[in-house]
Amino acid sequence: MANPERFSNLPEYAFPRLRTLLSGIEPGGEPMVLTIGEPRHGIPDFVAPIMAENIALFGKYPPNEGNPPMLAAISGWLSRRYGLDIAHDQITSLNGTREGLFNAALALCPERKNGKQPAILIPNPFYQVYAVAAAAVGAEPVFVPATADTGHLPDFAALSADLLDRTAIAYICSPANPQGAVADEDYLERLLTLAEQHDFLIFADECYSEIWRDTPPPGALATATRMGLPDRVVMFNSLSKRSNLPGLRSGFAAGGREAIRQLRQLRSYSGAPLPLPAQMVSAAAWNDEDHVTASRALYQRKYAVADRVLGNVPGYQPPAGGFFLWLPVPDGEAAAKTLWREAGIQVLPGAYLSREVDGQNPGQGYIRVALVATEDETERALERLKQTIFE
CATH class of the missing domain: 3.90.1150.10 (Aspartate Aminotransferase, domain 1)
Structure with a gap:
């Protein structure tokens, strides 16, 4: 109930x-x-022609996890951007990252962690869907200060071992909304080591990853893969900020096969699939960097x-x-x-x-x-x- x-x-x-x-x-x-x-x-010039060319596909039910051209385009972008070799079954399309950041908690947060109420770690300030996701799964939301004193990123290592042992998920946003701080590779490595030590998942909200001042921000999944810990991260990104297409509602999650399998399974019941014409536009957008x-x-x-x-x-x-x-x-x-x-x-x-x-x-x-x-x-x-x- x-x-x-x-x-x-x-x-x-x-x-x-x-x-x-x-x-x-x-x-x-x-x-x-x-x-x-x-x-x-x-918006990119190719959006309208591709949408028009595929308009008849509004007459078909779209695949919930994304069609092959879209999944191939996302996989190719992950390879070019981060050097990742990501198979299609490690990706699922999303109706924007907000939907995925919420549904991933429903799919992947356990009811108990080490016999106790699970905790979900949330940077403070934060994108508000993180707290709603924690409430939906009955986890304790733990708001971790992300202030000037901590470089505007949360210092998860400062939390007690008892709290970390019942942590199920830690949300991290880089570049951060609202502060604009970027988690560098040293930060991500420390967080991943902590997640491995205390057995929790990292939900990496990277929807601002392509808007940067001097240097492309590193990716949490790429860092985890280099460390041999790819199953510790589920990363989220979308075309809203990258391609100026917030109304397309096109995003994706990528990570370990089991995490993505569980997220796909939940979304097959509750997720809103992206219409096929929008998936074809999405494939073109992920394939184009100009x-x-x-x-x-x-x-x-x-x-x-x-x-x-x-x-x-x-x-x-x-x-x-x-x-x-x-x-x-x-x-x-x-x-x-x-x-x-x-x-x-x-x-x-x-x-x-x-x-x-x-x-x-x-x-x-x-x-x-x-x-x-x-x-x-x-x-x-x-x-x-x-x-x-x-x-």
């Missing part, structure tokens, strides 16, 4: 909370929405804009990857209201992406700013933002 009390302590989702916060406040300038991580770069390179160059130009405009703001930290700025302010909600009222700029209070632990919310003193608009729009917005709350 379902237990609705599992979800009773979940706060309202971030964007409805923001609408409530700003309700009744008139924007004090040309509205500029910098809240949601929805890419606004152009559009990714062009889009990344636009983000790198916006990194330079942010550095130029905000570089002298106390506490400003240039993101290593992703497309968010994580800006320190005295109070995130107050800053969000001031920016909307005085400048017409909409940002997200950092506390809406975090959870209070021991009386402390690590996002309370931040706002998240999405660099998804054009370069010119971004520069105008950041100039107004700086003048409004930092000068």
Whole structure:
């Protein structure tokens, strides 16, 4: 029987909370929405022709795990990007990574770990589906600070051995949403060693992996494979950020055969398969890097804009990857209201992406700013933002 009390302590989702916060406040300038991580770069030119060419495939039920062309394209991309040799049965398509990050917990989290309630480790701040997944499986969500003191990545090794021994899953996002921090190979190796020592899985949320400043971020599955521990990781990625196709709802999970078998089995009952025309578009997108390179160059130009405009703001930290700025302010909600009222700029209070632990919310003193608009729009917005709350 379902237990609705599992979800009773979940706060309202971030964007409805923001609408409530700003309700009744008139924007004090040309509205500029910098809240949601929805890419606004152009979609690849090949999308419409391929969709049209395969339009009749809407008349067929699609394979839940992905059709052969899509699986081959993902496998090929994993080889080119990470040097991985991944068979088709180590991959499953997803209806976006959020669906997979949730369903993987349902498929792979045990009811008991070493005779106790399992724990799921979650960076704090974090992508909110991680906490909902933990609630759905009856695990204890453990929010691990990912602050400036820890390099904006969670220090899982600081947790007690007793807690780690009942840990079933640790979520990690790199580049991190919202901070833009990248887990380097040393970090990933330490995490994998910890996972092997205490027998837990790593769910690597890598949907921002192709948006980076200087160097491509390493992959958790590639690092695990090099260490001889490929079964410790399930990695997740999608075309939303990489290819500016959030509405396609096309993602994938890859990992050890048994983990992917169990995820496929669950999704055969509960998952929403990607329509076949969308799978054909997805195959083309994973096979093409030119559009990714062009889009990344636009983000790198916006990194330079942010550095130029905000570089002298106390506490400003240039993101290593992703497309968010994580800006320190005295109070995130107050800053969000001031920016909307005085400048017409909409940002997200950092506390809406975090959870209070021991009386402390690590996002309370931040706002998240999405660099998804054009370069010119971004520069105008950041100039107004700086003048409004930092000068």
